[in-house]
Amino acid sequence: METINKTSISEFLLLGLPIRPEHHILFYSLFLSMYLITILGNLLIIFLIRLDSHLHTPMYFFLSHLAFTDVCFSSVTTPKMLVNIQTGSQTIPYNGCISQMYFFIFFTDLDNFLITAMAYDRYVAICYPLHYTTVMNQNFCSLLVVGSWILSCASSLTHTLLLARLSFCAENAVSHFFCDLAALLKLCCSDTSLNELVMFTVGTMVIILPFIGILVSYILIIVTILKIPSTKGTCKALSTCGSHLSIVSLYYGTIIGQYLFPSSQNSNIKDIISAVMYTVVTPMLNPFIYTLRNRDMKGALRRILNRTMFSSQ
8 A cells, every 4th residue: 555655646746936926927037037147156156266276275176166066056946946937837746856855955965064164164274374285185175075975965865765765645735846855744644753853863963063063163263363463464364254154144044044943824935935045045146255255256257357358369
């Protein structure tokens, strides 16, 4: 009987965003524009870092991987959402839904680990500047990135395998614009206690622990900055952390608001709005934060544009 239940669900219905039909064109244009800005902006960051030798440092090495992750992260959910808004279709195949959930968890966790690695990089740069090049060598940076990929893969694979063993009831309407794990578990007929336990345990390891690591890093950074006698030195140290702090505030602010301050009324709408924030808005803002507020990135863009103009003459 369990096998029948598992195979009876061949597709899910994504109920999508709570918008009226007459507003579909407006929201489609808005989200399409945001998605294109996300892709082009993050690709620009990757190309700048690859093409300009001045940016071949550990901080920008992590930033290039974060930009690539944001491109993939946004591409997991946004294109399907745009297609559903444009066509009015809400269906997604079972395998497609499970795959979307897997990659959503994977890139969410990868974002967490990369942001934490960047915080550690800033900690070493400010607190131990004389040992920076020794500690943050190429092998160690590569190890941090590879470890982030492995841990993210293990986390998402664990959730996916545990979900695949469950049976689904006749109800197949997912109250979200993508296949969210929590929303899928609500549709299961099987006992989901193990899944919920793993969600809490793994969620603590991939979200709470990295967040604590970031907090500790910045507490130590602040303590070190307060010991700097000159105002110029303090401003320079703070400027190297400003962009990263903005990303941390955007990313974790949304997650904390969603999971630590749940509301009983319109909780589903609040979850959807929070998901839009960290799947669409935050990846779009990252390029602006790291280019408009970063002198190194603006300098690299200026040099490449000058090089291109001179070569075309």
